Amino acid sequence: MKKTVLEKINSELTYFDGGMGTLLQQAGLSLGELPERWNLTHPEVVKQIHTDYLAAGADIVKTNTFGANALKFSDSELEEIILAGMRLAKEAVEKAGRGYIALDIGPCGKLLKPYGDLEFEQAVALFAKTVKIGAPHADCVLIETMNDAYETKAAVLAVKENCNLPVFVTNVYGADGKLMTGADPKAMIALLEGLRVDALGLNCSLGIEQMLPLLPTFYQYSSLPIIVNPNAGLPKEEDGKTYYDADEERFSTLMQEAVKAGARVIGGCCGTTPKFIEKTVQKTKNVAPMPVTNKNYTLISSYTHAVEFSQKTVLIGERINPTGKKRFKQALRENDVNYVLQEGIRQQDSGAAVLDVNVGLPEIDEVALLQEITVRLQGVCNLPLQLDTTNPTALENALRLYNGKAMINSVNGKAESMHAVFPLAKKYGGLTVALTLDENGIPDTAEGRLAVAQRIYQCAKSYGIDKKDLIFDPLAMSVSSDPGAALVTLQSLKLLQNNGFRTVLGVSNVSFGLPKREAVNATFFSLAMQSGLNAAIVNVDSTEMLKAYHAFNALCNLDENCGEYIRFATEKLTAESPQVLENTAKKAENTSMEGGSPLQQAIVKGLKEQAKTLTEGLLTEQEPLKIIDGQIIPALDEVGKGFEEKRVFLPQLLMSAEAAKWAFEAIKTHLLSSGQTQKKRSVFVLATVKGDIHDIGKNIVRVLLENYGFDVVDLGKDVAPEKVVQAVLDKRAPLVGLSALMTTTVPSMAETVQLLKEQAPWCKIVVGGAVMTQEYADKIGADKYAKDAMETVRYAEGVEKTLSERKEK
Amino acid sequence: MVFTRSYTSNQLPFHRAEALRYFGYPQSAIPTPTVRSLFDECVEEGILACSYQVCYTELDVKINSPCDMDLGFIKANSRALFTNLQGCEKVIAFAATVGLGVDRLLARYGAISADKAYAVQAIGAERIETLCNVFNREMAEKYRQKGYYARPRFSCGYGDFSIEHQRAFISYLDCERKIGLTVNDSLLLSPSKSVTALIGLGKSPAKNQTEICENCNQKSCEYQRQNEENLNDEKDRS
Known part of the structure; x- marks a missing residue:
């Protein structure tokens, strides 16, 4: 009886096929055209490729569905393409009388949050669609060419939740031995074995030479069969001709090394052809693969x-x-x-x-x-x-x-x-x-x-x-x-x-x-x-705990050359004496505020630690409110004024704001320990609009508003209009600030403004950001365009003043 | 075929004056010692966070008129691009990124220290510019030997060359797979410190072409370069 694909890979060296895209390009697929469409337009070409790979000795063929996902195709076309892809592989396997079919799933093409705009669950749902269509016709699922750990996890969950097939996963490691989003092999092994995949490894990337050094780590830590599907080297160009720099001979020789280093399921990726697989089978079929054993690492x-x-x-x-x-x-x-x-x-x-x-x-x-x-x-x-x-x-x-x-x-x-x-x-x-x-x-x-x-x-x-x-x-x-x-x-x-x-x-x-x-x-x-x-x-x-920890490691030969202990002792145990602090203060540059108190000077100069220490000192003899109104706010105003008059540059303003933040933190802690809470000013809802993932400007505004005592509700970046409105309604906020960096995100700002006007007409809307202008702001109906953070603060103060005057009347 | 190149920080000299310009200090201004020490701290960390990659391909183009330009992978309608590409037979389409590490550092400092976040974003901006400049120079030299003159690089979103083309660049150059670069629904790139652009190649040198910054219509830009010397200024100004 035919072994299952899991029995096969666990009992013997098994061969994947090689590249699909390269062969389709040779057959006329143009750059930029979606290869999966060829399942419908050129079925005979796709099927022949499968057949050729099986004839070359491949045991598992990857379906031509790498990019078949709902981001690239409509639902109906997606189904057609995947089903055709599955059928072509099946026909080739039947014709050959041997072989297994792997439903091939590549990355979806978008980056997940927080750095991209795709929600984790959206990614799971996308992959799930592909799995539901293709899995009934496959022997296993191969999730491949993933360069992000999070997306890999989404794909694995989608497979696990929608079928019972074995799951294989291969990731792309760069020259630094990491995925493009940063994960190293050990991290991926932990993640994937935790998710109970059935085999894991590497594909695509730079070529087999660059993969070999990573294999010992895989074999040391992973208890699963290891897959290696490299490119045929790097793309090169000579005399107007383009090619990959490893030929079949070199590729297969190196694959022999890979098997000796622990690879058990091997094949190819970009640039490899049936010849590569044939040669690899020849060179490795008599090499005994390393056994799959349970590794006992936590x-x-x-x-x-x-x-x-x-x-x-x-x-x-x-x-x-x-x-x-x-x-x-x-x-x-x-x-x-x-x-x-x-x-x-x-x-x-x-x-x-x-x-x-x-x-x-x-x-x-x-x-x-x-x-x-x-x-x-x-x-x-x-x-x-x-x-x-x-x-x-x-x-x-x-x-x-x-x-x-x-x-x-x-x-x-x-x-x-x-x-x-x-x-x-x-x-x-x-x-x-x-x-x-x-x-x-x-x-x-x-x-x-x-x-x-x-x-x-x-x-x-x-x-x-x-x-x-x-x-x-x-x-x-x-x-x-x-x-x-x-x-x-x-x-x-x-x-x-x-x-x-x-x-x-x-x-x-x-x-x-x-x-x-x-x-x-x-x-x-x-x-x-x-x-x-x-x-x-x-x-x-706790310094005491760290002392015990580092000393113990040094004594027990767990700290090479006592390096960590020495670093800890130098950095953490040689506390700065008051004399040193004083010198730092003296060294600090002169500012226009020579007459200010030490705390005012620390804030003006942007010295965080000092601002905190000085505030803690003052709190033993003064009321918090007196420190805020008498020292912190005047210092901030001084810097703010300098900024408005273009004497002070933004970084200096920010450093002062950060120093003030540290002073306020000392005050908050003090108030809490004496059972009081600080009275806050008006609520100010702040958000970077939907679609926009840049929030440096918004964060600057937040820090300054908080310094001036506003009760800031920071909704973060890429915030949907409804969410902004909800926050304003929840708090009955009198002020909202919206930021947008690009012309392409201004429409979503306009939409947010519109919704606010309808549902929270009392709320004053301030807009800002790189592409914002007074003209844009007027056009979308904002109440105020603020060119920088200080202007936002001044405007908020003004609105608050008007509101309280109205109340008094 | 799409090619990739990766670079190390050693190949990409740090232009301190440029980074300070992005940090909000025009050439005439001298940062205070505390600002300088904060900036220096971030330079080291920022450069360490970078992972430089470029992918590119060469295309034959037909530049007939502003509304009739066939770039192989897109048809463009843009007066500004026409000015840039006039007389070109080929272009290099490329995408470059300094990686997600800078975005991660930005997010980290965004949560704890707005001043450092601002410094890191300035350093990231300098890094991606330098990466593009170095790559462009390499391409210009390579094609000079084949008898071509390279134009200054031109990105979608410049002038009237629609930012909508961003998607075509990303998919045509297979950016996600090659260098981990993606575009979101609002046409923003992730990692954020990334660039896509065209480098025109013509058999004769361009006429009256200046570098991008000087060529821009945005006259009130606070980041505008004062003159060409700044570009080569690698020494500390203070």
Whole structure:
């Protein structure tokens, strides 16, 4: 009986066919013409190509459907093209009496958000259409030539959700060994194995020479058959003739090397022909491929890189979590996503390798917010995330949109928890944190916790989840209430390690109820690392914790040449003395505001740290309002005036605004600790209009408006008119600012203005952006054209003044 | 056939004065020390974030009149382009990008530090301009040996050459596959620091052609170059 395609690739060296486009071009396809149309216009040519490849020895033929998606074709034509493509492959296979058909899916041609304008779910839906039409006629699906991790994920989900065929995925790696959007092989292996694809590898790209160096990484980390479908080298031109620079001889010789390095399913891409495949079959058919074996690496990933959990403890930043943090709670309640993003970036700068993300507050829509924060955090920070929630819907939505393989925090031994979390971990992939507690609570002994861990593992296994994708938290309890608590946790760590389980701990709990908790935490952390801890959820802002971490690694030969310790000690432990700060201040340039207070000067000069420190100092003796009105605002006005008079350039204005932001942050924290909230001015809704993905200008306006105390609702970029109107209605905002960079996005600005006029006629509309002019603004009916951020501030102040005067009357 | 070229930062000298111009400092202005140190910090990071790639192809063209130009992959109707391509038999159509790394850096600083975001966007603008300039020079030299004179590059969106042609450039040059460049529904390019353009090739030198900046009709542009020397200014002005 014929083997299934999966049996085939797992048991022997298997051959893909080669390029399709190149051969169609030789047959007359012109550059720019859509090759898939040839399924209808030149079926005999397409079929002959399949036949030739099968005759050359190819086992799997790729259908001529690379670009067959709903972005390029109408629904009816799409169906015709795909069905014809499937039929042609089938006829060729039947005629040859051998071979398998791979439904071929290439990239859709658009970039996904946040850098492009295609929604993740739109991408899934696009690919799903192709899959639904083609899959019933195929033996497997090949997702190929993908140069973006996120789009790859969308395509895999579309296949998995619409058919039961094996899924193969190949990505395009550049000369730097990465996808064009940044992911390296390890990151892609983590992502794709998490999504449970059946084979993975590389195609297209520069040629086989450039692929060879990447193969050892693939073979080391991947437990799946590896596919290698290279180009016939690079396109070259000589004497008016164009060609690819590797011939059949060279190509097949190098393919032999590829097989020795771990490739198991091989074929070709651009520029390769049946001759290439024939020669490759000849040269490799007697080479035994490397065995497919299970690799025991614990990996998570972002859209750029993977993080491996092995000997060296992985630091997971714990600060994106409202528990016990007034300022953070306030930010969540005010939907101040920027504050959360800043917390993320700051932790990365402090040395976190993973970020825990917990946005659970009783009065908040956690499902929506966790998803939004996950997506937006990934837009500004490339660390893998640990999604921390007890709400399964919130978890699923965030996991689905997460770009990479996430950490899941958490599951426990209760049946309800396991049956909610494991199906999600199975479908989307992930490293699941498992707490060693169950219906009976937390066992008192290490043996008891191990027993819970074993049960959790058994349940995970029944869902098809590997041991390496679980990481156990034996739970650190407070030593102030149970003197033996820390010892049991440490014993549990060792016991879990001895049984081949990975471990993680939230370290800080152990000191609950004690004074100077950091000292206890740091020592406990060292002991836990000594007990084999793989990952720790810690406060990376704590110098004590970082001291313990870096010293431990240096002592245990986990830090080559003590390099990281030395860098940490030089940068973080040699704090700047007051003398140094003073000198910096002296060195700073003179400004027109020589008579200003130190804080005013710091803001005028754009010195962020100083502005913050000075404000903190002033807060011990002055009322916040006095500092704002007496020092911060006058300093901002001074710079703003200079800008308006063209004495000060935009960068200087921005630096002052940023310095003022740091001063305001100190004031906010101070107010919160004394239970007060800052009074805000009018609501100002801000957005870059639909279709426009550039938001530097809008961000500048936001910073300045916030400095002047406006309650800014920043909707981000590429915002639909309806969303702008909704935000204005929700807050009954008196002011809205719209930005557009290109002439092509002005119509969508006009549309937004129109909708606002209809549904929120009280709201004053300010427009700005590179292409905006007074004339345009008048034409689309805006209330104000502001040429820069200062003008927007002045206008907003004016509108607010008129409103309050009207109220007084 | 569409060809690709990739470049390293070493092949593309950084034009500090140009970047400062995009940062909002005309040649006459001297940035303050704090602005300078912020800018310098961002230069290093910005250049590191770049991944330079170009894809291109050569086409035979027929330039008959402003409303009758056959560029092989598009039919164009544009007085400005006609002026640029007059006397050309061939064009190079190309697309260039410095990659998504700059956009990522911009997004990161957009969230935490508007001043740095502004600096990074200026540096990105200088990088893509320099990439185009270097590529253009290479093409001009290559075709000079074949007896052709290259025209200054010309992009859709310049003058009356419709920006709508952006899609044709992207699909004809197979940009997504070759260099990871895409166009959105509003005809904006992603990665954002990218350019598509034509380089005209004629058997005789162009008459009265100046560089793009000086040739532009937008007279009130704040980024306008003062004179040709600025272009070659690689030294620190302060």
